[in-house]
Amino acid sequence: MLIDNIRLFLTITEKGSLVAAGREAGLSATTVSERLAALEAHYGVVLFNRTTRKLSLTDEGRTLLSGAKLVLGEIEDLETRIRHGADTLSGPIKVSAPIDIGRSIVSKVISRFTTENPAISIELLLSDGYVDIVGQGFDLALRFGTITDSTLRLRNLGHFRRIVCASPSYIDAHGAPQKPADLAQHNCLIMRFGTTLDNVWRFGTDKKPQTVTVRGNKTVNDGSLVRQWALEGCGIILKSELDVAPDMEAGRLVALLEGYAPPANPLQMMFPPGRAQPRRVRALATAIGNAMIARES
Incomplete structure (x- = not known):
């Protein structure tokens, strides 16, 4: 009992x-x-x-x-x-991931993982905002940037650039910014991460940083939607290369201000405090980590 x-x-x-x-x-x-x-x-x-x-x-x-x-x-x-038998994995796993990479990468890993391990059940929650991993009962979570909660266990999945980009149709209509300060004359599509508005865009190296406060007519807390608006020619976005690389390869988006790119941003896998994860969680974490390594290379 x-x-x-x-x-x-x-x-x-x-x-x-x-x-x-x-x-x-x-x-x-x-x-x-x-x-x-x-x-x-x-x-x-x-x-x-x-x-x-x-x-x-x-x-x-x-x-x-x-x-x-x-x-x-x-x-x-x-x-x-x-x-x-000793090799069988079973049980529930609760995962949190940013919206875009959750849809494009993590969901595919989960599909393969549950096919290979049919006794596993996975609940995937997609959010670009703050998530209380312990309070909401997550087994693992993915987030970009530096993690300030020292109680969480972390695994670095690589470093990925954030890229300023826009569609060819937007550039044809409004021109391309030649330096970060030019963004003040452009419509920038802005992400909200929980209570944080991502309207201060950083450029340059650690020794010569630049920041620009951008403005635009659309703000949203969904990374997939802000990317879709950019594809429709609505404005300029700042997104992880993991999110926009396929669009740039296909010519649907064009990278801007490449000469001012800031250092790459870490992608972290986070686990709640504890001595060890169940085998099923370790196995899924390895599968997600391998997928991210493949993207980084």
Whole structure:
């Protein structure tokens, strides 16, 4: 019963409420509340701060969350090895990725991975904004840039440039900027990453950096949509080479200001704190990492 209650605790954490967890588990909210109370009584601690609108993990709850995922993962791996043999992978994996590379790269890796491992189930959530990996129960996540959370485990997947680019139709109509300052005269399509507006574009080397605050008539929190607007000739974008390389190779987008390109940006794979990931998570992480290495080379 303790293991079942810990599983339910994870569901509450991921869904954010007792009612939503009950729907997911097929239990009444009363039953969920009683089993959470039993788990807290077992450990002698409070696992959630409760308000009328929100549940949030206490420090003890966060400790249980990180440890529980490891323990339950090991139990599932053990059951798989006993029932189906040592080489079989099974169980759920929850993944977060930026929208564009999630659609173009990660989704393809997942398709191959689940075909090769039919007992695996994967939930992929695409977002260009901030994601609470621990609080939302992700097993791994991909993000560009420097990660400031020192508690997360990181694996660097390579460095990729951000490229200023536009469609040939936009360039024919408005001309091409010759230096970063010229962007002030152009319509720039701007990304929003969570609460951060990506309207300060950086150029040059670390020793000679330049920044330009750009403006435009469209802002969106979806990297795929901002790319589509650029393809339609609506303006200039700043995107990772992973997102726009096929369009540039096909001539649908043209790179601009190449002589002012900033240093490449790291792509990080992040894992929640803990001693080790279940075998299925390690296997998927390796498959995604190999796909990114192939793109970098």
